[in-house]
Amino acid sequence: xxxxxxxxxxxxxxxxxxxxxxxxxxxxxxxxxxxxxxxxxxxxxxxxxxxxxxxxxxxxxxxxxxxxxxxxxxxxxxxxxxxxxxxxxxxxxxxxxxxxxxxxxxxxxxxxxxxxxxxxxxxxxxxxxxxxxxxxxxxxxxxxxxxxxxxxxxxxxxxxxxxxxxxxxxxxxxxxxxxxxxxxxxxxxxxxxxxx
Amino acid sequence: xxxxxxxxxxxxxxxxxxxxxxxxxxxxxxxxxxxxxxxxxxxxxxxxxxxxxxxxxxxxxxxxxxxxxxxxxxxxxxxxxxxxxxxxxxxxxxxxxxxxxxxxxxxxxxxxxxxxxxxxxxxxxxxxxxxxxxxxxxxxxxxxxxxxxxxxxxxxxxxxxxxxxxxxxxxxxxxxxxxxxxxxxxxxxxxxxxxx
Amino acid sequence: xxxxxxxxxxxxxxxxxxxxxxxxxxxxxxxxxxxxxxxxxxxxxxxxxxxxxxxxxxxxxxxxxxxxxxxxxxxxxxxxxxxxxxxxxxxxxxxxxxxxxxxxxxxxxxxxxxxxxxxxxxxxxxxxxxxxxxxxxxxxxxxxxxxxxxxxxxxxxxxxxxxxxxxxxxxxxxxxxxxxxxxxxxxxxxxxxxxx
Numbered sequence: 009x010x011x012x013x014x015x016x017x018x019x020x021x022x023x024x025x026x027x028x029x030x031x032x033x034x035x036x037x038x039x040x041x042x043x044x045x046x047x048x049x050x051x052x053x054x055x056x057x058x059x060x061x062x063x064x065x066x067x068x069x070x071x072x073x074x075x076x077x078x079x080x081x082x083x084x085x086x087x088x089x090x091x092x093x094x095x096x097x098x099x100x101x102x103x104x105x106x107x108x109x110x111x112x113x114x115x116x117x118x119x120x121x122x123x124x125x126x127x128x129x130x131x132x133x134x135x136x137x138x139x140x141x142x143x144x145x146x147x148x149x150x151x152x153x154x155x156x157x158x159x160x161x162x163x164x165x166x167x168x169x170x171x172x173x174x175x176x177x178x179x180x181x182x183x184x185x186x187x188x189x190x191x192x193x194x195x196x197x198x199x200x201x202x203x204x
Numbered sequence: 205x206x207x208x209x210x211x212x213x214x215x216x217x218x219x220x221x222x223x224x225x226x227x228x229x230x231x232x233x234x235x236x237x238x239x240x241x242x243x244x245x246x247x248x249x250x251x252x253x254x255x256x257x258x259x260x261x262x263x264x265x266x267x268x269x270x271x272x273x274x275x276x277x278x279x280x281x282x283x284x285x286x287x288x289x290x291x292x293x294x295x296x297x298x299x300x301x302x303x304x305x306x307x308x309x310x311x312x313x314x315x316x317x318x319x320x321x322x323x324x325x326x327x328x329x330x331x332x333x334x335x336x337x338x339x340x341x342x343x344x345x346x347x348x349x350x351x352x353x354x355x356x357x358x359x360x361x362x363x364x365x366x367x368x369x370x371x372x373x374x375x376x377x378x379x380x381x382x383x384x385x386x387x388x389x390x391x392x393x394x395x396x397x398x399x400x
Numbered sequence: 401x402x403x404x405x406x407x408x409x410x411x412x413x414x415x416x417x418x419x420x421x422x423x424x425x426x427x428x429x430x431x432x433x434x435x436x437x438x439x440x441x442x443x444x445x446x447x448x449x450x451x452x453x454x455x456x457x458x459x460x461x462x463x464x465x466x467x468x469x470x471x472x473x474x475x476x477x478x479x480x481x482x483x484x485x486x487x488x489x490x491x492x493x494x495x496x497x498x499x500x501x502x503x504x505x506x507x508x509x510x511x512x513x514x515x516x517x518x519x520x521x522x523x524x525x526x527x528x529x530x531x532x533x534x535x536x537x538x539x540x541x542x543x544x545x546x547x548x549x550x551x552x553x554x555x556x557x558x559x560x561x562x563x564x565x566x567x568x569x570x571x572x573x574x575x576x577x578x579x580x581x582x583x584x585x586x587x588x589x590x591x592x593x594x595x596x
Contacts (some may be wrong), residue, residue: 037540058256060450148233254452304555
């Protein structure tokens, strides 16, 4: 689990850093955007739930990892295979979503809030990254393949599994796996949401 | 009071959702912007004051209402009469402002902070909506009719009424009413603030 | 120390207000941006660390000062000498950074987090100001002279000095002074960070 979290954080940090480079930022911008992308979703979740100090403040190892990955990606990473990037990012989406829902249920808050916090944890890193890069968040636009929706479906499944008393680890793996597969399928088949 | 809160939340959610549609967002963007517009001001107030978990996390009914209204407005609402919209939005501005000031006074913080939190609660939903839509917040621009100013005047009145020991319900109604009427007058007579 | 804090807050508020005027905002926008620039960094630090209510909520004097300075700068300030502005801003950068690190160490959090919080406190007021003005934050761009970097170096020095048991006041003065001088040198010699 810890290894998977590090993978997710590293993937997000690299994505943020590359995005910063595209936007003509310097290394300060790149490492900041890397941290924002990696920790943004979980930070908003922790603030809304009142779990402070926020998670990465209590785990400097994660912060250092994201910082170093952000800096290396900025200077050294030529390009990254789109396919690899989508896979690693989908792992992160699944894990972060389930973690967000888990923490909310631990506070004995309602399942509806747990789903919402799962989605927030999963997607708001990317939303904040786009805000700092001064554009409308990517996942809010037409023509973007399902992203928040995958997180939503998987987190609903997770809350349901916990509600019927499934083992926590098993429920996490099933739900994160569902999000992962849904996201890959959405990219593969270019699935989008209906227009008004 | 609860009914009025729901009206205010519904009005904000609908406004956020329509704004999202104008900006070519999909349903994920529309419901997110709906929630941000409806809960943004109160959320910032709660975070600054340390009232966590924030209010809507503890009241899933509100969250569901905002979510459904956001989704319906996106797909079903053809257009909304400008006049009706201004009226409902002005009700929300009045209520949210007074609620923000009330919560601050309950924490025995200074009246100055109460006024500030009242204004923040009243207007920051719209400010965050505009940030997510990637533009300078509407209420900060020249040529916008008085908006934050109405909230400011009404909240000052409220704090004064409480200070001279007026009954809380009476003070709330007078102040929210003042904000409501000021806002309608500002729109009707196109009142703006002096340029430098 | 208190006098220096007021100087830093006043400088930030004036800078925010002038920026708002450049962006065609009205007085509501100007005072909001003034408050955001003056208190943004410390607010984010307090939220992340869980120090709520945030600092300026507990010190209405600071809030009033920033508000009045913001309003006066908007209507009355013709222009400000670039050199004076850079000097006052550099004082603020130094003080805010050291304050951020000090509060973090008081909570017995890791030195790495202390450095990060120092930088956040020092620079995020300006970052939020730029976000509200709808542009990519200035300090993230190529061709900007070292800014966050000065804060980073000085805060690292501060954490080191505290670690070897230097007197707190002495360590603060040395580190804030270092940040101040580094920043002036960066502007004077147009020092920037290497491109990828």
